[in-house]
Amino acid sequence: MNSIKNSPFFYKIITSLLYGSITRKYAIRYIENKIAKNFGSSNNQKASSKKNKRLQYEKKIMALSIIKTLDRSIERNNLDRNIAQEVLKLWANALTGDRLKNKEVKKFYIKNKSMPPFMLVISPGHGCNLRCRGCYASSKSNGQKLPWNVLDRLISDAKKLWDIKLIVFSGGEPFYYNSEDKGILDIAKKYKDCLFLAFSNGTLLNKRLSQEIAECKNITPAFSVEGLEEETNRIRGEGVFEKVLGSMELMKKAGIPFGISVTVNSDNYNKVLKDKFLDFFFHQMGVFYAFYFQYLPIGRALDFKYMPSSMQRVDFWSKIWRQIENKGLFLIDFWNHGPLVGGCISAGREGGYLYIDWNGKVMPCVFMPYSIGNIYRMYKEGKTLNHLWEHPFLAKIRNWQKNYGFGKEANFGNNLLRPCPYRDHHLEFLKWIKELKTEPEDESASKILSDCFYHKKMISYGKKLANLFDPVWEEKYLK
Numbered sequence: 001m002n003s004i005k006n007s008p009f010f011y012k013i014i015t016s017l018l019y020g021s022i023t024r025k026y027a028i029r030y031i032e033n034k035i036a037k038n039f040g041s042s043n044n045q046k047a048s049s050k051k052n053k054r055l056q057y058e059k060k061i062m063a064l065s066i067i068k069t070l071d072r073s074i075e076r077n078n079l080d081r082n083i084a085q086e087v088l089k090l091w092a093n094a095l096t097g098d099r100l101k102n103k104e105v106k107k108f109y110i111k112n113k114s115m116p117p118f119m120l121v122i123s124p125g126h127g128c129n130l131r132c133r134g135c136y137a138s139s140k141s142n143g144q145k146l147p148w149n150v151l152d153r154l155i156s157d158a159k160k161l162w163d164i165k166l167i168v169f170s171g172g173e174p175f176y177y178n179s180e181d182k183g184i185l186d187i188a189k190k191y192k193d194c195l196f197l198a199f200s201n202g203t204l205l206n207k208r209l210s211q212e213i214a215e216c217k218n219i220t221p222a223f224s225v226e227g228l229e230e231e232t233n234r235i236r237g238e239g240v241f242e243k244v245l246g247s248m249e250l251m252k253k254a255g256i257p258f259g260i261s262v263t264v265n266s267d268n269y270n271k272v273l274k275d276k277f278l279d280f281f282f283h284q285m286g287v288f289y290a291f292y293f294q295y296l297p298i299g300r301a302l303d304f305k306y307m308p309s310s311m312q313r314v315d316f317w318s319k320i321w322r323q324i325e326n327k328g329l330f331l332i333d334f335w336n337h338g339p340l341v342g343g344c345i346s347a348g349r350e351g352g353y354l355y356i357d358w359n360g361k362v363m364p365c366v367f368m369p370y371s372i373g374n375i376y377r378m379y380k381e382g383k384t385l386n387h388l389w390e391h392p393f394l395a396k397i398r399n400w401q402k403n404y405g406f407g408k409e410a411n412f413g414n415n416l417l418r419p420c421p422y423r424d425h426h427l428e429f430l431k432w433i434k435e436l437k438t439e440p441e442d443e444s445a446s447k448i449l450s451d452c453f454y455h456k457k458m459i460s461y462g463k464k465l466a467n468l469f470d471p472v473w474e475e476k477y478l479k
């Protein structure tokens with residue numbers, strides 16, 4: 001089956017079926033039935049009773065939401081057929097490809113009894129044309145950046161050593177990045193067998209760039225919004241919302257899949273899952289997916305008043321699942337969807353990722369701004385990404401992830417609804433940071449280390465969250 005899946009003809013046939021006006025209905029129904037069967041349905045109690053039912057249900061409605069998105073986009077003519085074919089192939093390859101066929105991955109696996117991470121998040125440049133309130137990266141207009149040859153080498157090494165197929169560009173603003181007259185689209189053109197996601201403020205795209213993105217076929221932008229016009233402009237600046245909508249129109253016209261990225265804060269948490277918000281973006285603007293990141297006090301504005309409370313987080317969890325199921329939308333809640341991915345995915349975990357910033361600093365996670373090494377130093381000392389992966393701080397986190405619940409059946413692990421060592425188990429994080437050598441990414445991360453008030457607030461948040469989320473875990477996932 002794998003050899004069929006690797007064949008370009010397989011995706012050609014699938015796309016032909018999906019784009020045929022009569023065949024699409026049957027193809028979609030066939031895939032939906034397959035999903036229901038795989039993840040258990042009321043007609044298949046035997047299969048679903050063997051596994052955690054809640055988790056099976058979550059996987060099922062998430063998979064269905066992706067299929068519904070595909071169906072809608074083709075029906076509305078929002079997805080170019082050639083792009084769809086390429087994205088389906090790359091996505092399937094990234095998720096199900098046999099990476100052990102790669103000699104280096106096999107060596108890694110034999111040595112470490114673990115697969116290497118399957119994704120890198122890279123912020124190639126600190127530069128950005130906006131100054132958003134609370135930017136986690138505290139971006140500037142003339143920020144640092146990775147020179148082209150370093151960025152290129154990093155991606156080439158990650159492919160060679162770890163068979164990385166998914167790369168996320170974060171910021172600064174990825175489309176602001178330029179080195180030797182090259183940008184992130186040149187990377188996408190060079191690494192055609194990788195799928196790229198770029199978190200963008202959506203203000204720098206134009207017709208020429210949208211055509212280039214369409215030609216690449218392997219990059220999807222996710223535009224940041226904080227709500228509708230008023231909320232977005234309040235945080236990102238006057239006129240930004242309109243520019244973002246302009247970029248969305250360009251994507252739609254070119255048939256490029258694109259998403260939104262929402263920083264959920266204590267003000268907007270109640271609005272960004274409302275029908276009005278979702279209908280506008282998904283049905284009017286043609287958005288394919290939405291990432292929700294709950295505001296975390298790191299970076300430019302360390303202000304606890306914007307962080308959603310533990311109560312708001314739990315409320316968000318139940319509302320987002322309701323909307324995914326009822327509306328068939330592909331919505332991803334970065335923290336609350338811990339059970340779907342086995343908990344925290346940081347520190348180069350199997351099925352997880354590592355983060356590299358504009359200074360070449362390597363960190364376990366975008367939301368844990370403490371560096372364990374630097375790729376410039378790594379190259380100078382003749383080392384590789386494998387050496388960095390072995391760093392004790394990362395090893396500690398990976399070990400914690402395993403003990404906490406990654407790779408275990410729900411009944412034998414801890415509550416994956418609160419998977420984050422930084423946000424939900426801050427005391428744990430503090431112990432590691434005192435014991436093991438790391439370097440704060442910036443001034444803000446450095447100040448935090450000696451800020452007792454900050455730590456108290458984080459620890460108290462974690463305790464309150466446990467009180468609220470543990471009964472939900474017991475009731476929904478363990479019974």
Ligand code: SF4
Nearest residue numbers: 344345346365367420
């Ligand atoms: S450290 Fe926290 S934010 Fe980062 S991947 Fe783990 S759970 Fe997510």
